[in-house]
Amino acid sequence: MPLINIIPGDKIPVAPMNVRLPAWRVPGWLLVFWWLARGLFRLIVLAVRYWWLSLPAGLALWVRAEFGGLVLAGVVTTVAAGCLGWWRWHPVSWLRFGWYPLVARIRALVVYRPRWASVMATCGLATVFGGDRYVPRLLRVRCDWWGDELTVRMLPGQIPDDWGQAAERLAYAFRQHTGQARSTGRPDRVVVRFMRRDPLAGVVAPLPVADTPDLGGLPLGVREDGEPYRLRLAGSHVLIAGATGAGKGSVLWSLIRSLAGGVRSGLVEVWAFDPKGGMELAAGVPLFARFAYDDPDGMAGVLDEAVKRMRLRASRLRGVTRQHVPTVEEPLLVLVIDELAALTAYITDRKVRDRIKESLGLLLSQGRAVGVHVIAALQDPRKDVLPFRDLFPTRIGLRLTEPEQVDMVLGDAARDRGALCDRIPETSPGVGFVVLDGVREPVRVRFAYLTDDDIRSLGRTYRHLDHTANEKEATA
Ligand SMILES: Nc1ncnc2c1ncn2[C@@H]1O[C@H](COP(=O)(O)OP(=O)(O)OP(=O)(O)O)[C@@H](O)[C@H]1O
Numbered sequence: 001m002p003l004i005n006i007i008p009g010d011k012i013p014v015a016p017m018n019v020r021l022p023a024w025r026v027p028g029w030l031l032v033f034w035w036l037a038r039g040l041f042r043l044i045v046l047a048v049r050y051w052w053l054s055l056p057a058g059l060a061l062w063v064r065a066e067f068g069g070l071v072l073a074g075v076v077t078t079v080a081a082g083c084l085g086w087w088r089w090h091p092v093s094w095l096r097f098g099w100y101p102l103v104a105r106i107r108a109l110v111v112y113r114p115r116w117a118s119v120m121a122t123c124g125l126a127t128v129f130g131g132d133r134y135v136p137r138l139l140r141v142r143c144d145w146w147g148d149e150l151t152v153r154m155l156p157g158q159i160p161d162d163w164g165q166a167a168e169r170l171a172y173a174f175r176q177h178t179g180q181a182r183s184t185g186r187p188d189r190v191v192v193r194f195m196r197r198d199p200l201a202g203v204v205a206p207l208p209v210a211d212t213p214d215l216g217g218l219p220l221g222v223r224e225d226g227e228p229y230r231l232r233l234a235g236s237h238v239l240i241a242g243a244t245g246a247g248k249g250s251v252l253w254s255l256i257r258s259l260a261g262g263v264r265s266g267l268v269e270v271w272a273f274d275p276k277g278g279m280e281l282a283a284g285v286p287l288f289a290r291f292a293y294d295d296p297d298g299m300a301g302v303l304d305e306a307v308k309r310m311r312l313r314a315s316r317l318r319g320v321t322r323q324h325v326p327t328v329e330e331p332l333l334v335l336v337i338d339e340l341a342a343l344t345a346y347i348t349d350r351k352v353r354d355r356i357k358e359s360l361g362l363l364l365s366q367g368r369a370v371g372v373h374v375i376a377a378l379q380d381p382r383k384d385v386l387p388f389r390d391l392f393p394t395r396i397g398l399r400l401t402e403p404e405q406v407d408m409v410l411g412d413a414a415r416d417r418g419a420l421c422d423r424i425p426e427t428s429p430g431v432g433f434v435v436l437d438g439v440r441e442p443v444r445v446r447f448a449y450l451t452d453d454d455i456r457s458l459g460r461t462y463r464h465l466d467h468t469a470n471e472k473e474a475t476a
Pocket residue numbers: 203204242243244245246247248249250379429430431446447448449
């Protein structure tokens with residue numbers, strides 16, 4: 001036994017006063033009275049909370065009691081006819097202010113609130129503190145044609161990424177197809193969106209071509225929220241990653257289409273590289289100022305030429321401006337490369353491969369300010385296949401084969417934030433995730449699809465002034 005006890009730590013002071021509460025004997029009738037009063041109070045609270053149910057029900061009871069069942073039937077018919085008339089007259093406002101709010105309340109009552117606490121616990125979003133269990137509070141449910149949107153007040157210690165990770169489990173728990181979480185302007189709230197229908201299920205037709213391309217926002221497809229997806233090419237390079245058949249071609253062609261007005265006027269020059277033998281890009285040859293395919297040495301030569309042009313331009317602009325503005329004399333140079341790995345990894349001649357890598361490294365690191373942009377598609381985003389991944393500020397993730405590839409393409413934690421590229425079904429080519437400026441969570445988009453006929457007609461309408469050499473070469 002120790003002689004002296006030493007316990008490190010703060011000593012809890014002895015309470016200055018000890019109070020012993022007296023025991024009360026409560027008669028049984030008073031207890032029953034108390035329970036009844038409590039039940040009544042809860043009923044009133046429920047009636048106020050669900051006023052949209054209790055008010056019409058109370059009114060219906062009153063009409064029935066005062067005027068009889070026939071009058072009640074007449075009132076119900078008139079209200080139904082009014083709703084029908086509203087729907088026929090102006091369906092958009094009826095759906096927005098009438099139907100969807102009603103469906104949202106019913107779904108909150110029937111689907112979400114009854115299972116809320118248990119789902120929070122099983123999905124790991126509830127917590128225990130001091131012996132008490134706490135669950136996040138469901139604040140609001142909104143519905144539209146595509147799905148439900150839940151606004152939730154998070155528990156202290158939670159961040160939107162926690163909800164992003166749990167979103168898929170939440171979707172399954174509430175028997176929905178997919179779920180995604182996004183942050184809001186308020187740091188204590190998160191919005192979880194469950195989809196019943198896919199707004200991107202249909203093929204997106206080619207978008208209109210502007211005479212002068214807006215390099216700050218080239219329209220390439222549609223976003224999940226129905227807005228057009230616009231890509232900022234100014235000051236950027238674009239990497240498109242997707243498994244075979246994911247629809248990389250549709251992204252490349254949507255981009256070329258969005259630049260076509262500039263190609264015709266001479267403000268944009270597209271140099272196309274198709275190392276897979278010209279299969280993907282040959283249909284649009286009239287649009288290209290240069291078209292290189294098949295021969296690695298030839299492609300290396302065209303890339304060297306691009307580097308030379310970039311350097312000349314840089315020396316001309318040095319001290320004049322910090323950002324190139326395209327003109328007919330100094331057009332924007334856009335290098336479009338289908339299957340970049342075929343240039344950087346799969347070429348067997350090491351000398352040519354190193355030459356290509358060197359040129360690409362220079363173009364990617366120095367081209368943006370002088371109006372030289374690289375748009376490259378790629379099947380396998382692993383580092384050993386593409387050493388320059390980090391030099392592409394804009395990245396697009398289409399369907400990928402493994403979850404780990406998502407973060408490689410879209411950046412750290414992109415998958416946790418909802419970019420489920422590996423879950424995009426093979427039946428949805430052209431669907432992918434992008435990161436928008438200033439938006440934390442990746443956004444799902446579908447790119448416009450151009451058929452071979454669309455591409456040929458684009459080539460005929462917006463042909464580049466000096467395309468004949470390419471055409472002869474491509475048809476030879
Ligand atoms: N945006 C789209 N909308 C609808 N269908 C599309 C879209 N993009 C592609 N497809 C369909 O998917 C098929 C494969 O597309 P695409 O050839 O562009 O894939 P890819 O990713 O380039 O494949 P690979 O790497 O094998 O060349 C196309 O033939 C077309 O039928």
